[in-house]
Amino acid sequence: MNNAIEVKDVVKKFKRGKRLRKREIFAVDKASFDIREGELFGLLGPNGAGKTTLVRCIATLLIPNDGSIKILGKDIFEHSLYCRKQIGLLTSGERTLYWKLSARENLKFFAALYGLDNKERDKRIDYLIELLDLKDVQNERVEKYSSGMKQKISLARALMHDPKVLLLDEPTLGLDPQFSRFLRDFIKNTLNRKQKKTILLTTHYMDEADELCQRIAFINRGKIVDCKTPYEYKRDLPHSEVLDLRCTGIQNSDALLKRLKSINTVETVTLNTTDGITNVKMILPRAEPMLSDLIELIRQTGKILAIDVKQPTLEDVFIYVTGTRLTENTAEFTPQGEQN
């Protein structure tokens, strides 16, 4: 099978600071991966990891400092027009449409940008409005729609010219669970399975990546750390259990983290405190033999609220591979549009 997207050694640097203190930050650092035609490929990483920057490079919205990107075998800058015709872009956020226009008027405008004549345009809009269940609201101004409805129209816009490649940048961010569920099903079943579209999906929701993607590349601090199927990630994790503890009253979390890390059988530990509740996550071969010692250790500094022993998820794999939680913000420099 041919590659739909080829990303090779892409580097994108941004300047940060003023005058003498100016320095370069690597938003994307020698990123390489291929996406096969018809594949649903995930780019998974925490906020500020470089996902959006990479998508913008592929979409020709950003010019990389180095490296090459090909869409359906053609370089995106040498054949910019051809490549842009093959791409459909969907980003997160409500403000991507003309709020003073209706859904239909928005779609008509963007259809013109993709060179659709009036007959083609009306046929395509009717089809998309039917497909996304927008018939009843198609003539109302976008400003009256809910976030989910706006995202549906944005998706219709991305599909307007029936592109072969879809770039979906955090498409479910900020949507309520019902719309997120709809969108996930639509991406997987309609766009990928039925319409055979090649999809690059960026997300920091591990469930989403796990559920939808055939292969996933982990990205952290601009670098592609690994690229496998979700099954391969979990299979290759040399540990079988994850111990999750919710604690309160932890006085010195740094000291606790240090002590937990010093235990030989504990491979990875992360500690995260929010609103006085500390979540301790440990990856280890077997949790049960260690349990009483660990409880005793934590009790010395705080109170345990809950203990849970689980099978590893994709997030656990991510923590194991990168030492970073997906919910962390790893950005030194957050370029435009990078979600925080």
Place this chain on the structure above:
Amino acid sequence: MSFKNDLRIVWAEFKKSVKIWISYPIMLVFWAIAPFMWVLPFIFQGKALVGGLSSAAFKELTGSPHYLPFVLIGAMVSTYIFSGLWGVGNSLREETYWGTLEYIIVSPTNPIVVLLGKTLAEFVYATVNVTMQALVATFFLGLDLTLAKIFPVFVIVLLLLIGFYGFAIAFAGFTLLIKEAHGWVHTLEWVFYLFSPIRYPVEVSTITKTLSAVIPLTYALVAIRGIILLNKNILHLGKTILILIIMDIILLITGYLTFRYLERKTKEAGTLAQY
């Protein structure tokens, strides 16, 4: 994409812009009234200083003793150019606010074609405003604007605007990169007010007279006033028309090249959709 497609995009952009304007009716009223509001203090000031709206000293500088028609013409022509500067120059900033700019740039369309649609919309919008002003100036303020004078005036205005829109397209690229339009537009406005004969004849000072020579607006205003106030024939304005055509060519080419350069710079800097 073909020329037919480009025309379709220009038309789609024009329709979109008009629909968005119509959704803010209060702005239409504001822009129709505002250009007259600033004229009133000058009328009162003129009356207070020379006891009327005409003076011999003014005639020495302009060839016509009447101050009011001079200022009204300046107001109407400046409405055209400043709404163009605001409308076209700031239009991509508006797209950034709406969050739609990236979707225009990612499409297989040359953004210049979209800007042409915005220019057309802006031209129609300014023409409606200036027509309203001309009607008020003719029927209520005594401006002698006959039908025979409208065609040559329109030719001069069109020549002025072609160059000016070229400049505005470069300015659109500039705002794309620097993310700021208000300060620059206001600065340019005051440069034009100071060094071109919008509100007063630039002959009052050697400095203003010298610097006004590099501003196309100066030639256009002199020509338009010649037609309306001094009943000059357009055939006598051949030199002015030639200067405007040369400036149009220079400004259109530099405007296009500047925009493409700044668009690339913006993509390199990664600030395309930044506020």
